[in-house]
Amino acid sequence: AQKITQTQPGMFVQEKEAVTLDCTYDTSDPSYGLFWYKQPSSGEMIFLIYQGSYDQQNATEGRYSLNFQKARKSANLVISASQLGDSAMYFCAMREVGSARQLTFGSGTQLTVLP
Amino acid sequence: EPEVTQTPSHQVTQMGQEVILRCVPISNHLYFYWYRQILGQKVEFLVSFYNNEISEKSEIFDDQFSVERPDGSNFTLKIRSTKLEDSAMYFCASSEGQGKVNTEAFFGQGTRLTVV
Numbered sequence: 001a002q003k004i005t006q007t008q009p010g011m012f013v014q015e016k017e018a019v020t021l022d023c024t025y026d027t028s029d030p031s032y033g034l035f036w037y038k039q040p041s042s043g044e045m046i047f048l049i050y051q052g053s054y055d056q057q058n059a060t061e062g063r064y065s066l067n068f069q070k071a072r073k074s075a076n077l078v079i080s081a082s083q084l085g086d087s088a089m090y091f092c093a094m095r096e097v098g099s100a101r102q103l104t105f106g107s108g109t110q111l112t113v114l115p
Numbered sequence: 116e117p118e119v120t121q122t123p124s125h126q127v128t129q130m131g132q133e134v135i136l137r138c139v140p141i142s143n144h145l146y147f148y149w150y151r152q153i154l155g156q157k158v159e160f161l162v163s164f165y166n167n168e169i170s171e172k173s174e175i176f177d178d179q180f181s182v183e184r185p186d187g188s189n190f191t192l193k194i195r196s197t198k199l200e201d202s203a204m205y206f207c208a209s210s211e212g213q214g215k216v217n218t219e220a221f222f223g224q225g226t227r228l229t230v231v
Contacts, residue, residue: 045158047219102163
């Protein structure tokens with residue numbers, strides 16, 4: 001079974017609109033961390049936001065927020081007020097306490113922001 | 116701001132040749148990683164390294180691969196005899212570690228390896 005599932009291979013959003021990128025995960029560990037990374041066309045991996053399994057509140061970082069629904073095992077990324085520079089591939093990733101040294105990535109969502 | 120640096124940014128090599136990809140992790144980090152991303156696919160874990168030895172490796176990391184920390188700063192990935200299917204972007208990452216799930220991994224900008 002896939003540990004991280006991103007069901008949207010591609011998404012389009014109008015500039016200045018909000019967009020939600022889906023991520024579901026599978027783990028039996030009670031302690032885990034969820035990460036979102038952005039990969040622009042230049043190829044580098046840019047850390048965006050982190051959510052811990054025991055965090056009571058949803059994480060926010062500027063225009064990025066994480067809609068964490070633990071019972072549903074989902075950790076969707078919300079980007080508010082999309083900008084043209086947000087066009088990129090977005091990866092959801094998880095670190096489990098049982099394997100706390102590595103990240104498992106989803107297949108990614110290619111986001112295109114339209115002017 | 117400290118960052119992970121990787122060299123070269125792009126390497127082209129003949130099939131069967133050895134390549135060494137180099138990384139300088141963030142200086143106070145304890146855990147080091149290599150990941151690869153075949154074009155258009157997900158990022159895959161290769162190996163993690165802690166306290167001068169491999170701590171975990173994936174099934175991708177076979178005998179053709181090795182890692183080394185030859186001095187206090189560099190962290191290298193060697194592919195002994197490259198195959199066409201080794202063509203990918205290779206990312207080095209480092210983290211403060213200590214096994215905490217909330218430890219962010221900082222990624223380098225990647226080395227694009229092309230095997231011809």
